[in-house]
Amino acid sequence: MAKSSSQPSRLRRLLAVESARIMAEEGIADYRFAKEKAARRLGSGSTQQDWPSNSEIQAELKARLQLFHGESQPLELRRLREVALEAMGWLKDFRPLLAGAVLNGTATRHSAIVLHLFADTPESVIFFLMDQQVAYEEGWQRLHFGDEAPQEYPQIRMTRGGAELRLVIFAPDEDRRRPASAVDGKPLQRVNAQQLQRLLDSEASLPAYS
Numbered sequence: 001m002a003k004s005s006s007q008p009s010r011l012r013r014l015l016a017v018e019s020a021r022i023m024a025e026e027g028i029a030d031y032r033f034a035k036e037k038a039a040r041r042l043g044s045g046s047t048q049q050d051w052p053s054n055s056e057i058q059a060e061l062k063a064r065l066q067l068f069h070g071e072s073q074p075l076e077l078r079r080l081r082e083v084a085l086e087a088m089g090w091l092k093d094f095r096p097l098l099a100g101a102v103l104n105g106t107a108t109r110h111s112a113i114v115l116h117l118f119a120d121t122p123e124s125v126i127f128f129l130m131d132q133q134v135a136y137e138e139g140w141q142r143l144h145f146g147d148e149a150p151q152e153y154p155q156i157r158m159t160r161g162g163a164e165l166r167l168v169i170f171a172p173d174e175d176r177r178r179p180a181s182a183v184d185g186k187p188l189q190r191v192n193a194q195q196l197q198r199l200l201d202s203e204a205s206l207p208a209y210s
Helices: 002-026 031-042 054-069 072-090 122-131 193-204
Strands: 098-099 111-117 137-143 151-161 163-170
Touching: 002 054, 031 054, 054 098, 072 111, 072 163, 111 193, 122 151, 122 163, 137 163, 137 193
Parallel strands: 111 163
Antiparallel strands: 098 111, 137 151, 151 163
16 A cells, blocks of 8 residues: 555656757757656656646756756856846847746756746837847747736747847836746746846856866
8 A cells, every 4th residue: 555655656757857858959849748758768657637737847956956966067057147137238229128947046058048038029129139130030938927818928039148038028017927837836936137136146156166
C-alpha cells in the first residue's frame, strides 16, 4: 500500500527533474511542452494529474542551474541582462519592460529576452524596425489575465547583440495591467530600464567566480 501511494509522488519528481533538464539544456521555455517531452522520454504513461506544477519545475530548474552550471550560467545571465538593457535604451520610445527568464534569473544561453512594449499600434514598432533596417518576424503571444479568457498580443522576434529578442506589444494604457505568470499564475514581474540597471549594479558588487 505504501509503495502504491509513493509511486505518483516519485513519478511527479522525476517528471519535474527531467522537465527542468530539458529547459536548461535544450532552450525550451514553454513549461507544458517541456512536461510533454519529459513524459515521452520517461515513457511514464502518466496523465496530466501526475504532472508537476510549473512552480515545481522552476524550483528544479534553479537547483540544476546552480549545481551543474554554477560558473557559466551567472555570466550568461549577466550578458543577456546587459543586452536587454541596451535594447531597452534603443526602444525607449515604447517604454519597454523586461519580463521572463532573463529577469527571474533562470535564463541560459538559449533563452530569449522578453520585452513588453507599449505603442498606439503594432505598426509603430514595425515602422521603427523598418527605419532601422532590422530583420524581424511577426507572430502572436497568448497571455492570461487572472480568470479572463486568454488574449493574443502581437509579438515580434528579432536578434540583437547575439541574443533573441521577443517584443510583445501592448496598448499604451496597459502598462499597469500585468499578465499572469506561467509559473504561479500571479501577476508577472516586470522591470523598467532603471530597475534593471540597479539590478546589474547590485550584481557587480558580488564576488566574481574564480
